[in-house]
Amino acid sequence: KAGVTQTPRYLIKTRGQQVTLSCSPISGHRSVSWYQQTPGQGLQFLFEYFSETQRNKGNFPGRFSGRQFSNSRSEMNVSTLELGDSALYLCASSRQDARQYFGPGTRLTVT
Amino acid sequence: AQKITQTQPGMFVQEKEAVTLDCTYDTSDPSYGLFWYKQPSSGEMIFLIYQGSYDQQNATEGRYSLNFQKARKSANLVISASQLGDSAMYFCAMREGNFGNEKLTFGTGTRLTIIP
Numbered sequence: 073k074a075g076v077t078q079t080p081r082y083l084i085k086t087r088g089q090q091v092t093l094s095c096s097p098i099s100g101h102r103s104v105s106w107y108q109q110t111p112g113q114g115l116q117f118l119f120e121y122f123s124e125t126q127r128n129k130g131n132f133p134g135r136f137s138g139r140q141f142s143n144s145r146s147e148m149n150v151s152t153l154e155l156g157d158s159a160l161y162l163c164a165s166s167r168q169d170a171r172q173y174f175g176p177g178t179r180l181t182v183t
Numbered sequence: 184a185q186k187i188t189q190t191q192p193g194m195f196v197q198e199k200e201a202v203t204l205d206c207t208y209d210t211s212d213p214s215y216g217l218f219w220y221k222q223p224s225s226g227e228m229i230f231l232i233y234q235g236s237y238d239q240q241n242a243t244e245g246r247y248s249l250n251f252q253k254a255r256k257s258a259n260l261v262i263s264a265s266q267l268g269d270s271a272m273y274f275c276a277m278r279e280g281n282f283g284n285e286k287l288t289f290g291t292g293t294r295l296t297i298i299p
Contacts, residue, residue, distance in 0.1 A: 103285050115289040128286050174228035
């Protein structure tokens, strides 16, 4: 069974631009969660989607948004990028049997 | 208060020895789950083991076992017979509430280095 996939793996953007990251969950998994990992703040929860609905949201500004499609694939968008948005963005999928599986991450660098 | 506390920023262990990584948690919810993940330098978070708050027995997955002490609110990861490939960051995480809340709260991690 294929794991969680994330595209792109690496991304370099300029301040003020916007970016869209994609996550394809494990087949059969309907929940997708997004996390931001930085050296200073560690791993922080962004939001979680289930059946195309945002079910839970972390403490991030409105520049961070997401959506989920009917095939459970999810996208995350960050508008008006800031230097502090440079991070590893991880998504995780679950079938609600407790175990959550992560993708390889997208490493975003904002210059 | 920190919900997940990992007090060992770094550990050095001789190859083939067993290693215990500490994790304490704080929650008032009677239903919760505890996770351990391994993160190599590549960045991917690899699921290792899961323990539910109502599970009667300690979880085991191959060389990994979870020493779950509910009254002490600790969930230590034990790796038996360590290997060089075990060198990585290890994160303890908690999900509170029942299924439907998939948000994980992570600790700050422990960097494990296996010495040949």
